[in-house]
Amino acid sequence: MAQMTPEIMTALRAGRIFPLATASRDGEPNVAPMGGVFARDPETIWIGNQFMKASIQNVLENPRACLYVWGPGITGCYKIKGDVKVKTKGKDYETMKEQVAKAKPGLICRSLLVLKVTEVYECMPGEHAGDRLI
Numbered sequence: 001m002a003q004m005t006p007e008i009m010t011a012l013r014a015g016r017i018f019p020l021a022t023a024s025r026d027g028e029p030n031v032a033p034m035g036g037v038f039a040r041d042p043e044t045i046w047i048g049n050q051f052m053k054a055s056i057q058n059v060l061e062n063p064r065a066c067l068y069v070w071g072p073g074i075t076g077c078y079k080i081k082g083d084v085k086v087k088t089k090g091k092d093y094e095t096m097k098e099q100v101a102k103a104k105p106g107l108i109c110r111s112l113l114v115l116k117v118t119e120v121y122e123c124m125p126g127e128h129a130g131d132r133l134i
C-alpha cells in the first residue's frame with residue numbers, strides 16, 4: 001500500500017465532491033460524483049454507498065477505483081488509485097452508517113467502500129503533470 005502525504009490528506013478533507021471512476025470486469029468505464037468520502041488514515045479512504053448502481057457493481061467485479069481530488073477549498077490536484085473492499089457488516093461499516101446518518105438524517109449507507117491507496121498522481125498542469133507522486 002501507499003501512504004498519502006499530509007498535503008493529500010488535507011486536500012481530501014477540504015474537498016466536498018470527488019468524481020469516483022470505476023470499470024466493469026470487461027473494461028466499461030464509469031464515473032460518478034461522491035460526497036461521502038473520508039480520509040481515514042494515510043493509506044485508507046472510506047466512501048459511502050448510498051445511491052451507487054454501476055459503481056458498486058463495478059467494484060464488486062473489478063475491485064479497483066480512482067478518485068479525482070480537486071475543487072473549491074482544495075490546494076493541489078491529485079488522482080488517487082486504490083484497491084477496494086466492500087463491507088456490509090462489522091465495526092467499520094456500522095461507523096460509516098452512523099456517520100452518514102448523522103450528516104444527513106434519513107440517509108442510509110448501504111455499504112462501505114474501503115479504498116486502500118496504491119498510487120497517487122499529480123494532476124496540476126505543468127512540468128510534473130501526470131507524474132506519479134507516491
Ligand SMILES: Cc1cc2nc3c(=O)[nH]c(=O)nc-3n(C[C@H](O)[C@H](O)[C@H](O)COP(=O)(O)O)c2cc1C
Binds near residue numbers: 017049052053056
Ligand atoms: C454532489 C453529489 C454527491 C453525491 N455523493 C454520493 C455519495 O457519497 N455516495 C453515493 O452512493 N452516491 C452519491 N451521489 C449520487 C451518485 O453520484 C449517483 O447516484 C450516481 O448516479 C451513482 O452512479 P452509478 O450508478 O454510476 O454508481 C452523489 C451525487 C451528487 C450529485
